[in-house]
Amino acid sequence: xxxxxxxxxxxxxxxxxxxxxxxxxxxxxxxxxxxxxxxxxxxxxxxxxxxxxxxxxxxxxxxxxxxxxxxxxxxxxxxxxxxxxxxxxxxxxxxxxxxxxxxxxxxxxxxxxxxxxxxxxxxxxxxxxxxxxxxxxxxxxxxxxxxxxxxxxxxxxxxxxxxxxxxxxxxxxxxxxxxxxxxxxxxxxxxxxxxxxxxxxxxxxxxxxxxxxxxxxxxxxxxxxxxxxxxxxxxxxxxxxxxxxxxxxxxxxxxxxxxxxxxxx
Numbered sequence: 001x002x003x004x005x006x007x008x009x010x011x012x013x014x015x016x017x018x019x020x021x022x023x024x025x026x027x028x029x030x031x032x033x034x035x036x037x038x039x040x041x042x043x044x045x046x047x048x049x050x051x052x053x054x055x056x057x058x059x060x061x062x063x064x065x066x067x068x069x070x071x072x073x074x075x076x077x078x079x080x081x082x083x084x085x086x087x088x089x090x091x092x093x094x095x096x097x098x099x100x101x102x103x104x105x106x107x108x109x110x111x112x113x114x115x116x117x118x119x120x121x122x123x124x125x126x127x128x129x130x131x132x133x134x135x136x137x138x139x140x141x142x143x144x145x146x147x148x149x150x151x152x153x154x155x156x157x158x159x160x161x162x163x164x165x166x167x168x169x170x171x172x173x174x175x176x177x178x179x180x181x182x183x184x185x186x187x188x189x190x191x192x193x194x195x196x197x198x199x200x201x202x203x204x205x206x207x208x209x210x211x212x213x214x215x216x217x218x219x220x221x222x223x224x225x226x227x228x229x230x231x232x233x234x235x236x237x238x239x240x241x242x243x244x245x246x247x248x249x250x251x252x253x254x255x256x257x258x259x260x261x262x263x264x265x
Contacts, residue, residue, distance in 0.1 A: 001237050001238070001239045002032055002033070002101055002102070002104050002106060002159055002237070002238050002239070002240075003030060003031040003032045003033075003235050003236075003237055004031065004032070004033050004035060004106075004161065004200065004202075004235065004237075004238060005027055005030065005031035005034045005035065005061070005233040005235050006034070006035040006036075006037060006202045006222065006224040006233060006234055006235075006236065007034075007035075007037065007204075007224050007229065007231075007232060007233040007234065008037025008038050008039060008068065008165065008202075008203065008205070008224050008225050008226065009037070009038070009068070009204045009207060009225040009226050009227065010036075010039070010040055010052070010226055011039055011040075011041065011042050011070065012040060012041060012048060012051045012055065013041070013042045013043075013051065014047060014048065014051060016051055016055075017051050017054060017055075018055075019055070020055045020232050021054075021055050023231075023232035023233065024055060024056060024233075027060060027061050028059075028060035030235050031061055031233070031235050032101045032102060032106075033062055033063075033064065033101055033106060033108075034056070034061050034062070034063045034064070034233065035063075035065070035108070035161070035163050035224075036052075036056075036063065036064070036065035036066070036089070037065075037066065037068070037163060037164070037202055037203055037204035037205075037224050037225070038065075038066050038067050038068025038069075038070075038071065038112060038164075038165030038203075038204050038205065039068030039069065039070040039071065039165065039204055039205065039225075040052045040065065040067070040068065040070075040071055040080075041070055041071050041080060042070060043070065043073045043074055044067075044070055044071045044072055044073040044074040044075075044076055044077060044080055045074050045076060045080075046076060046079040046080060046082075046083050048080075049071075049079070049080040049081075049083035049084060050083050052083075052084060053083050053084050053086065053087040053089065054087075056084075056087060056089060057087040057088070058087075058088075062088075062090070062099050062101075063088065063089045063090065064089070064090040064092065064097060064099075064108045064110065064163060065084060065089050065090065065092070065110075065163075066091070066092050066093065066110040066111060066112050066163050066164060066165055067080060067081065067093070067112050067165065068112060068165035068204060068205060069112075069165065069205070090108070092108065092110025092111065092148070092163065093110065093111055093112060094110075094111050094143075094144025094145065094147065094148055095109075095110065095144075095148055095151075096108060096109040096110070096148040096149070096151045096152045098152060098155050098157055104158045104159060104240060105155070105156065105157045105158045105159070106157060106158065106159045106161065107149075107151075107153075107155060107157035107159065107160050107161070108152070108161045108163055109145055109148030109151065109152055109160065109161070109162055109163065109198070110145075110148065110162075110163040110164065111141050111142075111144045111148065111163075111164055111189075112141065112165045112166065113141050113142075113145070113165055113167075113168075113185065113186065113189050114138040114186060115134070115138060115166065115182055115183045115184070115185070115186060116134070116135055116138040116182060116186035116187070116188065117181060117182035117185075117186065117187070118169070118170045118181065118182075118185070118187045119187045121181070121182070122182065122186070122187060123138075123182065125139075138186045139188055141166075141186075141188075141189070142186065142188035142189050142191065142192045143192070145164065145192045145193070146192035146195060146196050149192065149193065149196035149197065149198060150196050153196060153197060158240040159199050159238055159240055160197060160198045160199050161198065161199065161202065162192075162193050162198040162201040162219070163201075163202050163203075164189055164201070164202070164203045165203060165204050165205050166185040166186065166203060166205050167184050167185030167189075167205060167206055167209070167213075167221075167223065168185060168186070168187070168189035168190035168193060168201055168203065168215060168221060169185070169187075169190050169213045169214065169215055169221050170213075171210065171212070171213030171214065171221070172203070172206060172209050172210050172211065172212065172213035172221055172222070172223035173185065173206045173209045173210070173223075174210040175206075175208040175210055176206050176207075176208045176209055184206050184209075185203070185205070185206075190215040190216065190217075190219070190221075193215055193217070193219045194215050194216060194217030194218075194219060195217075197219075198219045199219075199220075200219070200222065200236060200238060201215070201219050201220065201221040201222070202221075202224055203221070203222075203223055203224070204223065204224055204225040204226075205223075205225060206223055206225055206228070207225050207227040207228065208227070208228075209223045209228055210223060210228070211223050211224075211229060211234075222236065
C-alpha cells in the first residue's frame, strides 16, 4: 500500500513562514509522498516561493508539485519553479517523475492545465484568434499531460498519478458557481487521463468545490484544495493490483496532526 499525501492552494506569502511546517514534519508517520497541486504562492514571486520551499525542505518524503495560476501572476513562474527545485521539489509541467516508494514504482505526471469547460458546455477553437489561442493552450496542456502519463507507463510504473492544478471533471467543482466552471478546468485533461491511464488524479483550484469525482473512463479524481480538504494535507491509500492498476485500501477520513486520511474510492 502506498500512502499519497496531497494539498493545493496553500497560497503562502512572506508572513506564512512556519505555518505548515509542523504538520508537514509529521508526514513520515502518515504518507510516502507529498503532492502539491498548485497555487503555492499568492502572487508568484520568488520571495513567496522561498517561503514554500522552506516549508517542504528536508521532509522525510519526496515532494512533487505543479504550479497554479497564482504562481504565474508575476510572470516569474520559472523563478518560482527554480526556488522549489533548489530544495529538492520535483516541479512538473508536461513532464513526469518516477519514484521508488518502499519498493513500489510510483510515476507522477504533472501539468498546470487550463480552462475551457466540460463536455457539452465548453469553448472551441473557432472564431477570433484570441479564442482559438485560448483553447489551443488548453489542448497543449492536455497533450503534455498525456505525453507524461505515457512516459510513466513506458517505464513500467506500479502506480500512475496525474497531478494538475485545474480540474479535469465538473464533479469536483460542485459548490462553485456554475457560471465559472469553464474557468476552473477542462474535459481535455480527463480525456488525456482516460486515454493514457491513471490510478488517481489530484487537482486544486476550486476552493468551494467537492473532494470526490471520477472521469468517464473511471479514473478517480480528488480536489485537494486546502479549503476543500480543510487540513494541511489529505492522504490517499493506493495498492497496485496484479493487473497493473490500483485498488483503494480501506481507510477512514479523519484529522491526524494537521493531515487527513481517506481511501481513494
